[in-house]
Amino acid sequence: MVQKKALALMLTLGGLASGCASAVESSKMEDRARRTVPVPICIQPLERSTSGVSKIEPNDYWKMVLPAFDAGSSTVDSGSNDCAGRPAFAEKDLLSAEGPRTGSLPAKPDHAVVTPGPDGFRVVWLRTFDFADGSSSGPLALVRSREGYAEVYGTGALRSKLKTTRFGLERMGSRILVTATDEGCTDAKPGQSCETAFTVFLLGAGRLNRAASLPLDRVDHRPFPGLAGMAKYRLTATPVFQDKGMRVVEQVLVQDANQGTVRKSDLERVFKLSPSGELSSNAPSLWAQVVGDQGAPPAPPVESAPAPPKGKPTNK
Numbered sequence: 427m428v429q430k431k432a433l434a435l436m437l438t439l440g441g442l443a444s445g446c447a448s449a450v451e452s453s454k455m456e457d458r459a460r461r462t463v464p465v466p467i468c469i470q471p472l473e474r475s476t477s478g479v480s481k482i483e484p485n486d487y488w489k490m491v492l493p494a495f496d497a498g499s500s501t502v503d504s505g506s507n508d509c510a511g512r513p514a515f516a517e518k519d520l521l522s523a524e525g526p527r528t529g530s531l532p533a534k535p536d537h538a539v540v541t542p543g544p545d546g547f548r549v550v551w552l553r554t555f556d557f558a559d560g561s562s563s564g565p566l567a568l569v570r571s572r573e574g575y576a577e578v579y580g581t582g583a584l585r586s587k588l589k590t591t592r593f594g595l596e597r598m599g600s601r602i603l604v605t606a607t608d609e610g611c612t613d614a615k616p617g618q619s620c621e622t623a624f625t626v627f628l629l630g631a632g633r634l635n636r637a638a639s640l641p642l643d644r645v646d647h648r649p650f651p652g653l654a655g656m657a658k659y660r661l662t663a664t665p666v667f668q669d670k671g672m673r674v675v676e677q678v679l680v681q682d683a684n685q686g687t688v689r690k691s692d693l694e695r696v697f698k699l700s701p702s703g704e705l706s707s708n709a710p711s712l713w714a715q716v717v718g719d720q721g722a723p724p725a726p727p728v729e730s731a732p733a734p735p736k737g738k739p740t741n742k
């Protein structure tokens with residue numbers, strides 16, 4: 427009888443221990459989920475259709491980010507705050523933009539640029555100001571619609587060109603990034619200088635903070651020692667996001683008038699996330715190292731050289 431009671435007690439304790447282990451594991455899973463899913467800073471009710479599914483109109487995106495948006499006049503006041511209570515418009519945009527800069531600003535439905543992403547996310551860019559160089563600016567936001575309401579996870583600001591800008595979503599470990607790429611070299615003509623600008627926004631504390639800006643493509647024409655006429659310099663860069671930062675592989679190619687390669691340099695840069703929320707590089711850009719910050723002509727190509735130290739370009 428004693429043995430049977432002891433056996434029953436052991437089984438009971440074993441079950442309790444197993445239950446505790448499951449609870450701990452479940453708690454860990456929930457913690458990981460909370461770190462992966464962002465917390466909304468604003469919630470906006472959405473109108474439902476007859477089928478019960480929330481129907482999102484272009485005006486809804488304005489209202490999600492800018493609660494002071496007036497749907498009747500399609501305007502928003504220049505002194506408005508975003509849905510988190512922060513100033514919605516940058517002072518420099520208010521001072522240098524064309525058209526209205528104070529009072530009621532046009533907030534047309536077709537000025538809301540909405541880019542779908544994975545898991546129902548949407549990158550929303552509300553173009554409010556236009557500039558002489560053809561660019562526009564306005565609030566940037568990361569949102570997601572639910573059944574009956576929408577969530578806003580972060581807000582920021584962007585100035586870019588409508589026709590050539592595309593947006594993307596990336597992950598850096600558990601962190602969410604919004605990327606904006608202005609394809610400035612897409613329609614560039616032969617002999618014309620251009621640049622494709624890449625901007626990374628890091629979601630944190632309800633803000634889309636500008637974490638890094640760099641060119642993905644850059645073309646310029648400059649003299650090269652020993653060559654007649656102008657040489658073509660071209661930078662190409664490929665970013666790869668990792669758990670704790672971003673790796674960027676860069677190449678600068680120098681060509682003569684006949685498209686012959688006179689110099690090729692390669693470099694891998696590592697961008698690590700700083701406490702301030704910026705992605706800081708371990709080395710200057712390859713363009714600055716090859717061409718020079720002041721645009722000075724580069725040195726002649728090196729045919730054979732020992733492997734450079736970390737952070738220095740390789741020449742081929």
